[in-house]
Amino acid sequence: MIVIPEALARELVTLADAIEAVERCFVGMARGTARNYPVVRESLGLHDAVFGVKTGCDIGQEVLGLKAGGYWPHNAARGEGNHQSSTLLFDAGTGRASALVSANYLTGVRTGASSAIATKYLSRPDARVLGMIGTGGQSEYQLRATMEVRGIEAVHAWDPNPSNLERFGETVRGLGLEYSGHSEPRGAVSAADIIVTVTPSQAAIVEKGWVRPGTHVSAMGADTKGKQELDPHLVASASLFYDELEQVQAIGEFQHAFALGLIGVDDLKASIGEVAGGGRPGRSAEDEITIYDGTGVALQDLVVADLAVRKARDAGRGQQVEY
Numbered sequence: 001m002i003v004i005p006e007a008l009a010r011e012l013v014t015l016a017d018a019i020e021a022v023e024r025c026f027v028g029m030a031r032g033t034a035r036n037y038p039v040v041r042e043s044l045g046l047h048d049a050v051f052g053v054k055t056g057c058d059i060g061q062e063v064l065g066l067k068a069g070g071y072w073p074h075n076a077a078r079g080e081g082n083h084q085s086s087t088l089l090f091d092a093g094t095g096r097a098s099a100l101v102s103a104n105y106l107t108g109v110r111t112g113a114s115s116a117i118a119t120k121y122l123s124r125p126d127a128r129v130l131g132m133i134g135t136g137g138q139s140e141y142q143l144r145a146t147m148e149v150r151g152i153e154a155v156h157a158w159d160p161n162p163s164n165l166e167r168f169g170e171t172v173r174g175l176g177l178e179y180s181g182h183s184e185p186r187g188a189v190s191a192a193d194i195i196v197t198v199t200p201s202q203a204a205i206v207e208k209g210w211v212r213p214g215t216h217v218s219a220m221g222a223d224t225k226g227k228q229e230l231d232p233h234l235v236a237s238a239s240l241f242y243d244e245l246e247q248v249q250a251i252g253e254f255q256h257a258f259a260l261g262l263i264g265v266d267d268l269k270a271s272i273g274e275v276a277g278g279g280r281p282g283r284s285a286e287d288e289i290t291i292y293d294g295t296g297v298a299l300q301d302l303v304v305a306d307l308a309v310r311k312a313r314d315a316g317r318g319q320q321v322e323y
Contacts, residue, residue: 001323004308006102008318012311013106013304015145018113021307023276025058025299026117026243030273034058036244036297039251041070041224048073050224054298057092065089067103067301081137083107087305097323101305110300111138112145114243114272115196115218118292120149121275121282122241123194123216128153131192133185133206133229134199134221135159135168142196142220143172154178156188159199186210197221197229197253204256208234213287219253220294228256230291236262238289239269241282244297252295 004012028034034056041052051070057063069085076082085107089099119127130152132139136159146152155172157180159165165181172179182188189195189210195217197206208231211217217238221229235257242248245265249258257263270280272292283290312318 001097001321002099002309002312003319003321004099004101004305004312005319006104008312009102009308010105012308013109015109015112015116015141015148017307018106018109018304019116019145019148021303022110022113022300023117024061025303026271026273027277028058028060028273029244029297029299030271030277030279033060034299036299039247039298054301056298056302058299058303059092061303061306062092063089063299063302063306064092065302065305067107067298067305069103069107083137087301089302089305089309099305099309101308103301103305106304106308107301108138108141109145110304111220111294111296112141113304114294114296114300115142115220115292116145116149117276118218118241118272118294119146119194119216121272122290122292123150124214124283124286127193127216129191129193130155131188131195132157132168133188133195133197135164136198138198138220139168140171142198143175146194146196147175150194152177154180156180156182156191158182158185158188194218199229200227201229202226203228204231205229206234207231208237211289213289215289216283217289217291218294219291222251222253222255222293223296224251225255227251229253232257232260232262235291236267238291239284240267240291240293241270241272241275242268242293243272243295245271247295247297248293252293253291254293
């Protein structure tokens with residue numbers, strides 16, 4: 001078995017790598033050669049933590065495995081990341097465990113990659129202004145991933161924590177972009193061509209009337225029942241895209257519009273894999289508001305972990321252990 005520690009994973013896998021790998025897996029999902037299995041996600045009743053296991057298999061690329069981890073909200077006070085996870089890969093031919101990969105950084109890049117793929121296919125090509133709702137640990141991945149697919153010139157952001165806003169602003173300005181931090185979310189939303197929401201909110205933040213015609217929204221925060229970032233009436237009025245149908249109904253941003261009867265399955269235009277693979281159209285008009293519900297699927301984690309393993313083996317790196 002090969003072990004890929006956190007520092008090596010960061011060194012080996014770039015955002016551009018992750019975007020390419022995740023796009024392939026989304027296309028595989030759309031074509032039926034890659035499948036995610038049911039997610040287990042539970043509150044521990046200990047340290048206020050949430051723990052989950054995601055599994056899947058891409059038979060086209062022969063990638064099989066699971067990611068286990070979750071959210072420990074008090075870790076930051078200990079000097080550790082609140083999100084902790086690890087990926088275990090198996091040999092698809094024998095079932096033997098083949099790799100253990102630290103997944104904290106890789107979770108960040110695979111989430112950024114998902115949003116970037118949606119932005120690539122659904123936002124206007126001339127979109128230049130990013131609105132970021134939530135400027136915690138995931139925000140830099142989202143910013144850099146968006147920059148991989150669009151020529152971003154300015155960033156507007158909101159976060160309930162002023163220190164997060166200031167830290168994020170330093171990152172944005174360090175990349176040579178204009179930056180505006182806002183005390184209210186409306187300012188960040190109404191200025192943007194592309195909006196990325198990445199918060200743990202359980203109530204709508206982004207209102208329908210704030211979003212300009214022609215805007216693309218990547219809703220990335222909702223991955224559990226009850227989480228919510230968008231006004232359900234905004235969702236019901238937009239063109240809707242998603243990563244995995246079952247998850248967006250149960251745990252994604254769209255769960256609330258479904259529960260209120262504002263949308264049904266027939267109102268969803270396509271999965272992002274169908275769009276990326278050329279089977280379904282994406283944006284169809286300049287003034288269309290598009291929303292992508294990125295709930296996060298196991299295959300995203302597995303393909304970036306597999307990429308780290310392949311790169312490590314090619315470079316003669318990683319730790320080989322008997323198992």
